[in-house]
Amino acid sequence: MKLNISLAPETIFEIAGFPITNTLLWTFVISLFLIIFTLILNKRKKLIPGKIQSVFELLIEKGYDFVKSIIGTEEKARKIFPLVMTMFIFTLVANLVIYIPGQAAVNLHKSEGIVPVFRAVMSDYGMVFVMTMITIITMHVVAIIVHGPFGYLKKFINFSSPLNFILGLMDIISEIAKIISLSFRLFGNIFASEVLGAVMLFLAPFFIPLPFIFLGILTAVVQAFVFSVLTLVFISLAAEIDRDEVVEQHSI
Amino acid sequence: MELIESLGLNYKILIAQLINFAVLVFILYKFGYKPILRFLDDRRKKIEEGVINAEKAQAKLEELSEKEKKIIKDAKKEALAIVENAKNQAEEKRKELIAKAKQDISVIINEEKTKIKQEKAELVNEVKKDVSKLIVIALEKIIDKKVDKSEDKKIIEEIVTNLKK
Numbered sequence A: 001m002k003l004n005i006s007l008a009p010e011t012i013f014e015i016a017g018f019p020i021t022n023t024l025l026w027t028f029v030i031s032l033f034l035i036i037f038t039l040i041l042n043k044r045k046k047l048i049p050g051k052i053q054s055v056f057e058l059l060i061e062k063g064y065d066f067v068k069s070i071i072g073t074e075e076k077a078r079k080i081f082p083l084v085m086t087m088f089i090f091t092l093v094a095n096l097v098i099y100i101p102g103q104a105a106v107n108l109h110k111s112e113g114i115v116p117v118f119r120a121v122m123s124d125y126g127m128v129f130v131m132t133m134i135t136i137i138t139m140h141v142v143a144i145i146v147h148g149p150f151g152y153l154k155k156f157i158n159f160s161s162p163l164n165f166i167l168g169l170m171d172i173i174s175e176i177a178k179i180i181s182l183s184f185r186l187f188g189n190i191f192a193s194e195v196l197g198a199v200m201l202f203l204a205p206f207f208i209p210l211p212f213i214f215l216g217i218l219t220a221v222v223q224a225f226v227f228s229v230l231t232l233v234f235i236s237l238a239a240e241i242d243r244d245e246v247v248e249q250h251s252i
Numbered sequence B: 001m002e003l004i005e006s007l008g009l010n011y012k013i014l015i016a017q018l019i020n021f022a023v024l025v026f027i028l029y030k031f032g033y034k035p036i037l038r039f040l041d042d043r044r045k046k047i048e049e050g051v052i053n054a055e056k057a058q059a060k061l062e063e064l065s066e067k068e069k070k071i072i073k074d075a076k077k078e079a080l081a082i083v084e085n086a087k088n089q090a091e092e093k094r095k096e097l098i099a100k101a102k103q104d105i106s107v108i109i110n111e112e113k114t115k116i117k118q119e120k121a122e123l124v125n126e127v128k129k130d131v132s133k134l135i136v137i138a139l140e141k142i143i144d145k146k147v148d149k150s151e152d153k154k155i156i157e158e159i160v161t162n163l164k165k
Helices: A022-043 A052-070 A076-095 A123-156 A164-205 A208-240 A244-249 B002-007 B011-144 B149-164
Strands: A011-015 A019-020 A105-108 A113-116
Touching: A011 A022, A019 A105, A019 B011, A022 A052, A022 A076, A022 A123, A022 B011, A052 A076, A052 B011, A076 A123, A076 A208, A076 B011, A105 A164, A105 B011, A123 A208, A123 B011, A164 A208, B011 B149
Parallel strands: none
Antiparallel strands: A011 A019, A105 A113
């Protein structure tokens, strides 16, 4: 038996030249599940909540309070909360779904080899990259709105002194590093835990993979949390006005 | 571009994932977070209102019970005053009645006394009359015996002396 590990997601089938990879399929399935669940919850909501409604209300309320405590004001929290919360829920569900047992057994036999139907969504760099780009673009848009286009540019390209110029260059590098660190943290962790799980199952199918599976579940929860919190932190940092900027604006 | 190839990045899939995620965010926001957050706000408001109302009701209740106590206190005081008043009045009336009764009794006694005196006098008069009649009858009987004048005189004297005795 050969262990087949691919960094890229495998294409299961194509619809009119559009490749459906296993991760894209599960992205759709999980999204659909979340949407249907939300719609049902929305339809069944009551002022005096049942058990399920209570749990989700608690989750959303605590999430909202957490977002508010980091970003500061109610107004900003209202705007950023949907993005951060969706990232958290989607990532969490996507990460945990692969721990439903029996998935590794479902494979497609195609001409290019055995293709697993199930694969963790976040072990597809494409999905992580899309979410990271959403974070990064939102962050920059917020920064431009808050600081103004010139204030924003001045942060990166500043000729007022050699030190400021070098600091500006450093900022550009750190922005690029943010993209890489944010996306590869999630992708790497989930991909690694999936590979680790597969390897352990391959080496010793009984009992020995269990601790690794627990570790994987822990990673799944922690990484979902870390990704969404980092998004939140980046955006709230971009939305903050520096002290010297306030002074500058007042002096003008 | 080998990295992109090996990571399996495909712009078609990226766009699909972006749209998918955007739709997910939108629907979860529209039907998940927004109603739930509004719901929570509503509920918080309702609970706040409820708490305030309960406090108000409590305050009102206390006020009412205070009022009630005051009313009861007042009523007790009033009742006591009324009872006291009634007692005083009754006492006065009693005294009055007793005085009147005494007066009446004395009047009645006086009347009776005078009546008794009168009756007594009448009785004495009648007795006197009867006695004199008896005397006359007795005398006639004696006179029937045909006594002389001396004897007659002697008898009269005797009777008178007897009477005097």
